Amino acid sequence: MKFKAFIGKLFSITLVTVSLSSFASEPIQPIERPADIDQSKAALGMKLFFDPRLSKSGFLSCNSCHNLSMGGSDNLKTSIGHNWQQGPINSPTVLNAGLSLAQFWDGRAATLKEQAGGPIANPVEMASSHKLVADVLKTIPQYRAEFQQVFGSPGIDIDRITDAIAEFEKTLVTPNSRFDRWLLGDTKAITARELAGYELFKSSGCTACHSGPAVGANSYHKLGLVRPYKTENAARGRIAVTGNKADEFVFKVPTLRNIELTYPYFHDGEVATLREAVALMGQLQLGRDFTADEVDKITAFLKTLTGDQPTFPLPLLPPSTEQTPQPEPFG
Amino acid sequence: MKFKAFIGKLFSITLVTVSLSSFASEPIQPIERPADIDQSKAALGMKLFFDPRLSKSGFLSCNSCHNLSMGGSDNLKTSIGHNWQQGPINSPTVLNAGLSLAQFWDGRAATLKEQAGGPIANPVEMASSHKLVADVLKTIPQYRAEFQQVFGSPGIDIDRITDAIAEFEKTLVTPNSRFDRWLLGDTKAITARELAGYELFKSSGCTACHSGPAVGANSYHKLGLVRPYKTENAARGRIAVTGNKADEFVFKVPTLRNIELTYPYFHDGEVATLREAVALMGQLQLGRDFTADEVDKITAFLKTLTGDQPTFPLPLLPPSTEQTPQPEPFG
Numbered sequence: 001m002k003f004k005a006f007i008g009k010l011f012s013i014t015l016v017t018v019s020l021s022s023f024a025s026e027p028i029q030p031i032e033r034p035a036d037i038d039q040s041k042a043a044l045g046m047k048l049f050f051d052p053r054l055s056k057s058g059f060l061s062c063n064s065c066h067n068l069s070m071g072g073s074d075n076l077k078t079s080i081g082h083n084w085q086q087g088p089i090n091s092p093t094v095l096n097a098g099l100s101l102a103q104f105w106d107g108r109a110a111t112l113k114e115q116a117g118g119p120i121a122n123p124v125e126m127a128s129s130h131k132l133v134a135d136v137l138k139t140i141p142q143y144r145a146e147f148q149q150v151f152g153s154p155g156i157d158i159d160r161i162t163d164a165i166a167e168f169e170k171t172l173v174t175p176n177s178r179f180d181r182w183l184l185g186d187t188k189a190i191t192a193r194e195l196a197g198y199e200l201f202k203s204s205g206c207t208a209c210h211s212g213p214a215v216g217a218n219s220y221h222k223l224g225l226v227r228p229y230k231t232e233n234a235a236r237g238r239i240a241v242t243g244n245k246a247d248e249f250v251f252k253v254p255t256l257r258n259i260e261l262t263y264p265y266f267h268d269g270e271v272a273t274l275r276e277a278v279a280l281m282g283q284l285q286l287g288r289d290f291t292a293d294e295v296d297k298i299t300a301f302l303k304t305l306t307g308d309q310p311t312f313p314l315p316l317l318p319p320s321t322e323q324t325p326q327p328e329p330f331g
Numbered sequence: 332m333k334f335k336a337f338i339g340k341l342f343s344i345t346l347v348t349v350s351l352s353s354f355a356s357e358p359i360q361p362i363e364r365p366a367d368i369d370q371s372k373a374a375l376g377m378k379l380f381f382d383p384r385l386s387k388s389g390f391l392s393c394n395s396c397h398n399l400s401m402g403g404s405d406n407l408k409t410s411i412g413h414n415w416q417q418g419p420i421n422s423p424t425v426l427n428a429g430l431s432l433a434q435f436w437d438g439r440a441a442t443l444k445e446q447a448g449g450p451i452a453n454p455v456e457m458a459s460s461h462k463l464v465a466d467v468l469k470t471i472p473q474y475r476a477e478f479q480q481v482f483g484s485p486g487i488d489i490d491r492i493t494d495a496i497a498e499f500e501k502t503l504v505t506p507n508s509r510f511d512r513w514l515l516g517d518t519k520a521i522t523a524r525e526l527a528g529y530e531l532f533k534s535s536g537c538t539a540c541h542s543g544p545a546v547g548a549n550s551y552h553k554l555g556l557v558r559p560y561k562t563e564n565a566a567r568g569r570i571a572v573t574g575n576k577a578d579e580f581v582f583k584v585p586t587l588r589n590i591e592l593t594y595p596y597f598h599d600g601e602v603a604t605l606r607e608a609v610a611l612m613g614q615l616q617l618g619r620d621f622t623a624d625e626v627d628k629i630t631a632f633l634k635t636l637t638g639d640q641p642t643f644p645l646p647l648l649p650p651s652t653e654q655t656p657q658p659e660p661f662g
């Protein structure tokens with residue numbers, strides 16, 4: 001099948017002979033494609049990720065808020081959910097989310113699989129329920145057959161649904177950014193100015209928090225470490241998970257991969273431009289007022305972190321049947 | 332470029348030697364791929380079709396209501412627009428829309444290009460304006476370059492935007508349905524029962540209205556010709572265009588291509604299943620009460636009209652810039 005062949009290609013690993021010495025001493029490592037993908041499970045998960053029947057309205061899919069045409073987020077301050085309800089927080093990208101130490105801004109879900117159950121049943125997001133979604137999918141013969149083929153026995157439930165979605169999300173890595181090519185030894189992959197931005201990013205201390213293959217996503221830190229951040233947003237960060245007062249305003253450090261695509265910035269989405277985000281980080285986290293030129297240089301470096309976006313044929317979804325519960329978009 | 336090559340393949344015409352005699356006498360003709368597509372214009376139009384920045388909220392794209400993963404419609408009774416406003420009428424498929432004698436249920440737009448300007452500025456759909464959309468796209472360098480390359484001179488305006496979208500829509504044909512293969516001489520492409528359904532479809536008079544390559548979409552007819560159709564929906568059909576009392580409840584006869592995918596049915600979306608739609612058509616348009624077996628047979632035939640769905644890589648959209656006007660999802 002054409003689609004299978006394409007998926008095969010999508011998940012194939014380009015083997016590059018790398019002299020480790022070129023980046024072993026750097027705080028950022030190149031992104032690698034995940035090696036152990038169950039391809040048929042991921043193909044099913046892709047369909048589910050795009051299927052608006054996972055929502056009560058029949059209108060919102062995971063891709064509505066994590067649009068893979070636009071860097072895996074919605075580019076809104078806070079998201080739009082069922083009945084156009086305003087979400088509480090900025091939608092993070094699903095790109096490279098598999099590299100995160102945990103999911104959500106406050107890290108309240110340990111894994112992608114655990115995370116995926118959240119939005120389906122969240123009344124301000126997809127507003128469905130785990131049972132209803134399984135009941136919907138069960139009425140569709142092509143889904144029944146595909147779940148059976150992927151999991152080796154008949155049956156559709158939230159466990160299998162979120163397992164497949166998570167497997168698809170694991171494939172959403174963005175290797176081969178210009179910066180990664182530079183790390184791998186291609187000295188011409190970034191400009192002198194971008195390199196100067198990287199040096200400043202390191203020397204001023206950004207890499208204390210934004211490091212590793214995801215350039216972040218591997219620790220929790222307080223927003224406003226040096227100077228407080230003013231926001232009307234009600235989110236208080238990891239205190240919601242730990243109950244620990246010291247965790248107030250502590251958030252998962254976001255990945256800076258593809259940061260050019262995932263505007264607006266910060267958990268409240270109130271920071272419109274990347275230059276503003278960089279300047280603010282200097283002030284809030286490091287107590288440092290960068291000059292306009294310094295901000296520009298770091299921003300130029302950050303734009304070299306945009307990698308190859310996942311590319312695949314728009315999935316075709318199997319039609320509902322006479323037995324499928326009707327969507328309820330209104331009321 | 333990989334994408335270009337794919338598009339090339341997408342639009343390439345499969346030449347089949349056809350003995351015309353096999354379908355010359357039938358009221359339905361096979362669908363053919365359009366021959367004269369401007370491929371780079373269509374590729375730009377595809378991006379625009381998927382770009383939610385064509386809406387005021389930054390959240391709704393053409394594909395939100397004409398989802399190409401689901402047969403080019405939204406599978407809702409009436410659509411969801413800006414601010415979750417309930418639309419007045421069922422969203423028709425964009426698949427094969429280029430074959431229609433005119434656009435919209437009442438035919439009020441003559442061409443796809445004229446049509447595409449409507450939803451962008453419609454306050455219950457995308458709620459933007461022709462000027463704002465052009466202003467947004469102008470701030471994005473990749474769009475500026477692509478419009479210049481496609482149209483041969485710099486400039487982005489609603490005329491070029493709708494021209495490109497219409498060119499993309501022209502490519503959304505669905506050839507190679509099982510019924511088309513039967514028309515082209517492959518006698519095993521449909522079952523005896525499906526063929527019996529087709530014979531009944533012809534003999535009972537459905538083809539008086541549903542004929543041609545689109546199996547409809549080439550004439551206007553009254554809904555409720557023999558018995559009146561009861562609906563709470565306010566739409567009155569072509570009278571809105573002509574002002575002619577005789578045009579009350581006269582609608583464009585919809586295409587029956589891919590009808591299995593474009594539930595629910597009728598302009599008010601109140602008919603949930605295809606079997607119900609077939610039974611109602613018999614009563615309303617022909618004064619005939621089909622038996623359950625007759626309804627089943629015709630329904631089985633109609634399901635042979637599902638053709639190859641357009642398949643292409645999910646388009647990647649160029650990011651906004653600091654100059655781009657912000658979306659206004661709320662208020």
Ligand code: HEC
Pocket residue numbers: 049054060061062063064065066079080081082087088089090091092093094097100102103104105106112115116119120124125126165
């Ligand atoms: C209505 C908008 C909306 C929908 C629909 C939605 N999400 Fe989210 N998603 C969000 C928001 C907002 C957050 C951040 C919530 C938080 O951190 O408290 C989020 C967080 C996430 C995260 C965590 C990323 C990170 O870095 O922490 C993942 C993964 C994710 N969503 C995947 C999905 C999947 C899979 C679906 C569909 C089953 C989905 N989302 C549906 C808005 C949405």
Ligand code: HEC
Pocket residue numbers: 201204205206207208209210220221222223225251252253254255256259262264265266267268274277278281282285286298
């Ligand atoms: C002490 C830890 C820490 C340091 C140091 C730090 N950051 Fe951050 N960074 C964070 C946290 C936490 C957030 C999330 C803020 C929030 O919750 O909105 C963040 C957010 C960001 C964002 C926005 C990401 C998004 O998707 O919204 C950018 C850009 C960024 N940092 C760049 C930098 C730069 C550049 C530096 C150095 C000048 C830096 N950071 C230093 C912890 C840190």
Ligand code: HEC
Pocket residue numbers: 380385391392393394395396397410411412413418419420421422423424425428431433434435436437443446447450451455456457496
């Ligand atoms: C909010 C939902 C929504 C959005 C967004 C939307 N449409 Fe539509 N579309 C509809 C509805 C509803 C109709 C039927 C309106 C009528 O006939 O009066 C329609 C009709 C059409 C038709 C006519 C089809 C036919 O057979 O008559 C075409 C073509 C079309 N839309 C293309 C587009 C394009 C292109 C865009 C984006 C620029 C778009 N639509 C955005 C809901 C939407």
Ligand code: HEC
Pocket residue numbers: 532535536537538539540541551552553554556582583584585586587590593595596597598599605608609612613616617629
């Ligand atoms: C006199 C003209 C006429 C005849 C005869 C006719 N139709 Fe229709 N058909 C229409 C019109 C007009 C509509 C659109 C109804 C509306 O506005 O909701 C329609 C709608 C439909 C639909 C729903 C399409 C959709 O996308 O919602 C189906 C299915 C259908 N017809 C099948 C049939 C069948 C089967 C027969 C024969 C039993 C038939 N039609 C006979 C004019 C006709």
Ligand SMILES: [Ca+2]
Pocket residue numbers: 073090091092262263264265266
């Ligand atoms: Ca963001």
Ligand SMILES: [Ca+2]
Pocket residue numbers: 404421422423593594595596597
């Ligand atoms: Ca319909």
